[in-house]
Amino acid sequence: MRMPSEGDGPISGAGTLLGILRDGQARTRAELVQLTGLARSTLAQRLDALVSQQWIVPTEEAVSSGGRPAVAFTFNRSARVVLAADLGATHARIAVTDLATAVLAERAAEMPIDRGPEPTLTWLQRTFEEMLTETGHSMAEVCGIGVGLPGPVEHGSGRPVNPPIMPGWDGFPVPEWLGGRLGVPVLADNDVNIMALGEHWAARPEADHLIFVKIGTGIGCGIISDRRLHRGAQGAAGDIGHIRVASALDTVCRCGNAGCLEAVAGGAAMAARLRAQGVEAADSRDVVRLVRGGNTQAVQLIRQAGREIGDVLASIVNFFNPSVIVIGGDLSEAGEQVLAGLREVIYSRSLPLATQHLTITASELGDRAGVIGAAVMVVDHVLSPGTVDRSVAPD
Amino acid sequence: MRMPSEGDGPISGAGTLLGILRDGQARTRAELVQLTGLARSTLAQRLDALVSQQWIVPTEEAVSSGGRPAVAFTFNRSARVVLAADLGATHARIAVTDLATAVLAERAAEMPIDRGPEPTLTWLQRTFEEMLTETGHSMAEVCGIGVGLPGPVEHGSGRPVNPPIMPGWDGFPVPEWLGGRLGVPVLADNDVNIMALGEHWAARPEADHLIFVKIGTGIGCGIISDRRLHRGAQGAAGDIGHIRVASALDTVCRCGNAGCLEAVAGGAAMAARLRAQGVEAADSRDVVRLVRGGNTQAVQLIRQAGREIGDVLASIVNFFNPSVIVIGGDLSEAGEQVLAGLREVIYSRSLPLATQHLTITASELGDRAGVIGAAVMVVDHVLSPGTVDRSVAPD
Numbered sequence: 098m099r100m101p102s103e104g105d106g107p108i109s110g111a112g113t114l115l116g117i118l119r120d121g122q123a124r125t126r127a128e129l130v131q132l133t134g135l136a137r138s139t140l141a142q143r144l145d146a147l148v149s150q151q152w153i154v155p156t157e158e159a160v161s162s163g164g165r166p167a168v169a170f171t172f173n174r175s176a177r178v179v180l181a182a183d184l185g186a187t188h189a190r191i192a193v194t195d196l197a198t199a200v201l202a203e204r205a206a207e208m209p210i211d212r213g214p215e216p217t218l219t220w221l222q223r224t225f226e227e228m229l230t231e232t233g234h235s236m237a238e239v240c241g242i243g244v245g246l247p248g249p250v251e252h253g254s255g256r257p258v259n260p261p262i263m264p265g266w267d268g269f270p271v272p273e274w275l276g277g278r279l280g281v282p283v284l285a286d287n288d289v290n291i292m293a294l295g296e297h298w299a300a301r302p303e304a305d306h307l308i309f310v311k312i313g314t315g316i317g318c319g320i321i322s323d324r325r326l327h328r329g330a331q332g333a334a335g336d337i338g339h340i341r342v343a344s345a346l347d348t349v350c351r352c353g354n355a356g357c358l359e360a361v362a363g364g365a366a367m368a369a370r371l372r373a374q375g376v377e378a379a380d381s382r383d384v385v386r387l388v389r390g391g392n393t394q395a396v397q398l399i400r401q402a403g404r405e406i407g408d409v410l411a412s413i414v415n416f417f418n419p420s421v422i423v424i425g426g427d428l429s430e431a432g433e434q435v436l437a438g439l440r441e442v443i444y445s446r447s448l449p450l451a452t453q454h455l456t457i458t459a460s461e462l463g464d465r466a467g468v469i470g471a472a473v474m475v476v477d478h479v480l481s482p483g484t485v486d487r488s489v490a491p492d
Numbered sequence: 493m494r495m496p497s498e499g500d501g502p503i504s505g506a507g508t509l510l511g512i513l514r515d516g517q518a519r520t521r522a523e524l525v526q527l528t529g530l531a532r533s534t535l536a537q538r539l540d541a542l543v544s545q546q547w548i549v550p551t552e553e554a555v556s557s558g559g560r561p562a563v564a565f566t567f568n569r570s571a572r573v574v575l576a577a578d579l580g581a582t583h584a585r586i587a588v589t590d591l592a593t594a595v596l597a598e599r600a601a602e603m604p605i606d607r608g609p610e611p612t613l614t615w616l617q618r619t620f621e622e623m624l625t626e627t628g629h630s631m632a633e634v635c636g637i638g639v640g641l642p643g644p645v646e647h648g649s650g651r652p653v654n655p656p657i658m659p660g661w662d663g664f665p666v667p668e669w670l671g672g673r674l675g676v677p678v679l680a681d682n683d684v685n686i687m688a689l690g691e692h693w694a695a696r697p698e699a700d701h702l703i704f705v706k707i708g709t710g711i712g713c714g715i716i717s718d719r720r721l722h723r724g725a726q727g728a729a730g731d732i733g734h735i736r737v738a739s740a741l742d743t744v745c746r747c748g749n750a751g752c753l754e755a756v757a758g759g760a761a762m763a764a765r766l767r768a769q770g771v772e773a774a775d776s777r778d779v780v781r782l783v784r785g786g787n788t789q790a791v792q793l794i795r796q797a798g799r800e801i802g803d804v805l806a807s808i809v810n811f812f813n814p815s816v817i818v819i820g821g822d823l824s825e826a827g828e829q830v831l832a833g834l835r836e837v838i839y840s841r842s843l844p845l846a847t848q849h850l851t852i853t854a855s856e857l858g859d860r861a862g863v864i865g866a867a868v869m870v871v872d873h874v875l876s877p878g879t880v881d882r883s884v885a886p887d
Contacts, residue, residue: 330814330846332813333813333843337807341807343738415731416811417724418725418727418729420725446749450654451725451726
């Protein structure tokens with residue numbers, strides 16, 4: 098049962114209005130009265146406040162049922178810009194987007210996360226400032242910053258929690274540090290969570306239940322349940338890289354346990370196996386390069402990895418019954434070589450009812466899933482009723 | 493972002509009012525204006541309608557901040573009664589409850605579901621009528637009927653979908669058949685889903701993410717994600733009995749696959765294993781009886797089953813990060829004998845962050861989880877804004 102939240106009182110309504118108008122469709126006062134249930138006088142007050150802050154624009158006329166043309170209102174996707182960053186283990190991607198998450202400028206760079214928080218975030222701050230200037234915008238037009246990090250992040254505070262591959266970052270106040278220097282609200286989350294958000298928003302908006310599996314150096318997934326991010330009780334949901342698989346029982350994982358999926362099917366593990374066979378491979382991108390070049394050992398390894406990941410996902414399909422599984426991360430660029438084994442195992446092991454309409458596909462956003470998702474996270478937050486209402490409510 | 497639903501307009505509000513008052517706390521007009529955001533005049537209209545239909549009662553006075561005492565309104569849990577049934581493979585439990593799901597009358601009976609839908613539902617109809625009479629109520633006071641069934645049920649239509657142990661029930665229109673004869677709305681769902689609803693409502697209302705595992709003849713689970721039932725894309729979520737476990741690879745399951753959890757750890761499988769060892773055991777209840785009597789073979793089997801189930805749940809804990817796992821069903825009555833192995837494996841295999849605040853416990857409602865959950869399903873539906881508004885809106 099839906100219970101009204103504190104922000105649901107008669108004072109609010111601007112955020113709800115933006116939520117309705119966000120789809121880009123122009124709507125008249127009469128339509129908005131019907132959709133929101135607000136009184137005409139209250140609606141007029143809200144619309145005036147949103148127009149004065151340029152969140153929406155009145156258009157000259159709209160299709161009307163007769164008589165004089167009605168004024169319609171449209172969401173102004175250029176009202177503000179968003180700064181988005183996807184920081185990985187070794188490389189980073191940064192973007193400036195509009196409020197509909199269209200990319201206005203983009204950069205990719207080598208930036209090892211193990212340099213620690215201050216060097217990384219100082220570089221990020223400078224990069225954001227440069228890119229804003231390039232696109233002709235100022236910090237005053239930025240409505241928020243979204244940052245994805247390659248480790249567990251506490252929801253609410255945006256602080257990393259014992260991140261295994263991020264030395265020096267444990268508990269570091271990323272939002273306060275960056276927000277304090279740039280004067281803009283900052284949200285941080287785990288990279289796989291924002292990838293799931295981005296892919297859902299941009300490529301699979303019709304899916305109620307989606308799982309985004311990132312196969313890179315490690316393996317993790319972001320979960321969309323009932324169209325919302327499922328973070329779990331401690332924000333730890335989606336950590337499937339440490340699920341035990343039979344074939345890995347004699348392999349010790351970097352987490353300390355033996356038999357983890359990541360220890361046989363992750364990019365770091367595969368590169369190590371190739372090196373043990375005398376093939377030069379430093380990381381997951383080298384593995385993909387070898388697979389694309391037709392290296393037999395790499396092809397065999399990645400097909401087997403697909404089956405191992407498929408084995409874990411087959412259980413998850415029975416438990417969770419998603420409508421879409423999206424495969425992303427560096428190794429997904431090996432395409433069908435990894436998807437084939439994964440599909441084979443899921444379709445043979447999961448229940449027919451759970452797989453009959455299941456889509457298993459490579460990420461459409463690819464490298465961009467993280468930055469688009471970081472922007473979606475910011476826009477969702479900025480356009481939520483509470484946030485907008487505080488900023489536009491007339492005194 | 494929360495979008496207003498169609499029922500959110502100024503005409504509605506009765507359902508929201510009941511949603512607020514359902515907790516049993518008395519509230520004044522001033523409090524209700526604040527909580528709902530409704531105009532005073534609209535609120536008055538809604539309250540009058542609800543009082544005239546006895547959904548709420550005005551109380552003489554309430555604590556006021558000074559001046560004359562204010563009238564307060566309280567939800568009337570006795571306004572209607574609910575009929576609830578939990579139909580299992582071989583036995584059934586039936587209850588009459590009030591709107592706060594307190595049990596007014598209850599019956600347990602042997603009733604094999606494989607007799608088919610018409611004999612079972614005819615018996616259920618007669619039992620409901622008898623129990624209503626016993627409790628001094630009439631069908632006119634029944635606001636709805638909730639039925640749990642031991643198989644997959646299509647959400648919305650309430651029809652069983654290829655249920656493996658329910659011959660003759662595939663696609664049978666349970667709600668229409670029973671509702672047509674009793675003149676009352678009927679909702680049907682899978683038994684494990686309603687058990688999860690019941691346990692969450694009655695015993696674990698504070699848990700955001702809960703998994704209810706039923707270990708009976710088969711094994712399945714109900715999932716509460718973000719305080720709501722997660723059914724999955726085809727309503728197939730929670731079917732963990734057919735997840736593959738290493739120890740069962742040489743065992744063919746009733747589903748046709750080899751290696752299913754249910755084929756080693758379900759009650760039917762354990763009873764068969766005991767019979768193969770010369771121990772008399774027909775079903776899961778016999779297994780529990782033997783365990784309680786100290787039969788060594790049965791105790792060994794059930795401890796091993798606990799570890800097998802724990803192995804599957806360890807993966808689910810990494811994926812889903814629940815705050816509570818509740819163990820129910822016949823075999824849960826073996827208590828610590830099954831919980832010990834299950835906890836052992838989950839705590840050793842799942843990630844520390846996901847288990848640090850995880851509760852693993854036996855069902856508090858026990859045998860009653862299903863009927864309480866069926867009643868919760870009905871009350872949730874009846875008190876939802878759309879439903880109440882249609883029935884109490886003045887013309």
